[in-house]
Amino acid sequence: MATNNSVNGGESSLRSINGQVLFVQVLVFVFLCINSLLIVTFFMKDYFYTTMRYILFSITLLSDCVYLLVTDILLILSYFRFTIQMWFCLIIYVILSLYTYLTPVTLTAMTLERYVAICLPLQHSVLCSIRSCMHCILVIHGISCLPCIIVLSIFFKSATHGFYIQKNVCSVEIFIFQKWQGHLRSAISQFYFLVMVSIIVLCYVKIMKVAKMASGENKKSTWKGLRTVILHGFQLLLCLIQLWCPFIEAALLQTNFLLYINVRYFNYITFILAPRCLSPLIYGLRDEMFFNALKYYALCGLYKKPLDI
Template sequence: MSKNSTAENGSIGSSPMGRTVNERVLIVQVLVGIFLYINCLMIFTFFKKEAFHNNVRYILFSHTLFCDTLFLIISDTLLVINFSGTTMPAGLCMVIYAISGLLNFATPLTLTAMCLERYVAICMPLRHAEISTRRRAIYCIFVIHAVSSIQQFIIFSMVVLSSPPSFYSMLLVCSVENLVFVKWQQNLRSAMSQLYFVAISFTIAFTYVKIMAAARAASSDNKKSTSRGHRTVLLHAFQVTLGLVMLWLPLIETLVLEADFNAVKQLRYFNYIVFILAPRCLCPLVYGLRDENFVLVLKYYVLFGFYKRISPIKIPPS
């Protein structure tokens, strides 16, 4: 980096625009800190209550929290790096983005698996105990990460095949545009994201329609459970929709980048708040705080053991 660019970066920090950027980054840090605290508290609650360990719903929920927590840490670090203009070796940037991308896709895929679990519980109740087991939940998590890694492996391979050896030690601001710099690579990345979008959307729509049909046919005794499952899937659908919109962001940011380079940072800030932070703060609200058993255990640890209504809780294995 030249002395002129360094001086420009120094002057930006004291300019009105620089102060606005610093304020925005500070706001993000506060929000991320709050969400990380909530997520870590819920992960701690899951591990402290053994009854949660054999229930597929809680296993998948804890996996979502774990992926969201790591993704928030990495994505927030990249946001600060991008706004500050800090550079790093291209090889390190590739590894960071590969991990970030894997975690990013793991969350909507896990939510899709949770919707399928609710579909089995409501529409196939006699087979639910057979299908929804702890072992299968663990296998499902491995499949989720395998599917999530497909796009990252292809993008990683494209960069490796199209870049000279000197590229990996080159210092650059860590962003996808600096890694995927050929037009057809950007198009392929966008097309794969849309494929994920269509597959996940179809699966969630299928479970929603089936649970709706089961709700209409359910007896009065099962209405409450079916209605709760229907609301859960609907909330998951909204959460996943926010998350899946992010799969369109590479295409949108590419179009904006061609029109106005300075507008990309503003767009990324908005996208980060609405399509990255928002879906991940909804997860504890949608699943954790709506679950009576989980809330009781959570209250016990939040209040340092003074909340005593936890003892009679009996959680079914699936």
């Protein structure tokens, strides 16, 4: 009887996990559809891809799409315990490492753009020109690549040739052979966290001072920019907490496997999916110009309000 109860309990847990995986697939599909619609809207109007803040917005959308797709594939492979060769897992790791940092670094750049627009309006056209934007995108990708380059440089010195042709369940922890490597990755993440949070807070304080002195339309525009910075800060916080999740999960894996599964699922929903759905809210829905264009194309031209762009 006890055996039957144990089997039934195991089947119940498995069914619950299956439901969670299906729920994640629905969320990922919905977010990918929304982001794809936003990307299509971005490319339909010249004004959007000649304006720095919208270009950076599109970078976050593309980054989020790639990140959601790859993490979802990794989730499915991990759930079904599907093994792949380590050289292919290494490619997945490089993509994930880049796009883990790309979104928060881009959000920081978008916050700086709002700071320039509000606090240095006379210099905005020069500092945020298309040429400057292209340089900014290169810098963003360079900064986002650094953690991956550091971790992989250490890994390549430690890994043997045979490691690359081994087959195993793909995970980030596979590329960390010693504890100090994990501590180094944690230190890099925390350093990025401190720098980006400091920039967000500094921009918030500067914009707040301008908001208090502004009047009329300027005041309205400034407070709107301030709310955008706050949302960027919240989104950035969720993205950066995600960098700490692997260390929490690794500790739980050693103590309670079921708790590890539940916490990992919670972390995926809260710190991976949730931040990626905030970008459409911040610029896709709150930005009146972009929202009007979005409604126009989403409704196949039935939305008749003229697009002032």
